[in-house]
Amino acid sequence: MTQLELRGDKQVNTEDPVVAEAIARALGDELRRVRETLGLSRAAFVRRLPSGIGDRTLLAYEHGIRQLTIVRFLELCEGLEASPPDLLAHALQRAELHLSHLKLRVDLNKVLSERNMNFRPLVQWARNRLNHTPNGIIAMSPDAILELAAVVGHPQDDLTRYLCKFTPDPDPDEAAA
Known part of the structure; x- marks a missing residue:
């Protein structure tokens, strides 16, 4: 099975x-x-x-x-x-399927506009990360999400599902790369 x-x-x-x-x-x-x-x-x-x-x-x-x-x-x-592994990972992330082994792509600009008080510390984190991420899109490994979950005080699974809300929209340049 x-x-x-x-x-x-x-x-x-x-x-x-x-x-x-x-x-x-x-x-x-x-x-x-x-x-x-x-x-x-x-x-x-x-x-x-x-x-x-x-x-x-x-x-x-x-x-x-x-x-x-x-x-x-x-x-x-x-x-x-398109890269087959990336396309599959994006599909699974958008559908919130099989997340524990995926590198999640997160749009930091979308995080900045979020007003969920339970995850409020993520706004400052996103602001700080934008200083080093010109396009605003980052990839987060499961280990990075685990560490960030400890900082914000939420279980990794909850934070992972929450971060899926900020999946970047397709980028025409990236799709053609």
């Missing part, structure tokens, strides 16, 4: 159709986000692909109706000129 950490410490069977659907939907959403950021229609994107998949197949992937094979996922990432 394959297991996946889903939203905190709860263990869930990855063979469960609900879990599989959540993963497929998260991955499809991220593929669509990157494609749209690049300004590509579905039709224009599928013309780039060597496999010759159709618009409907891409639509099914983007809506999580159809699960991707690894080979097809790699082909789509190549067509988008």
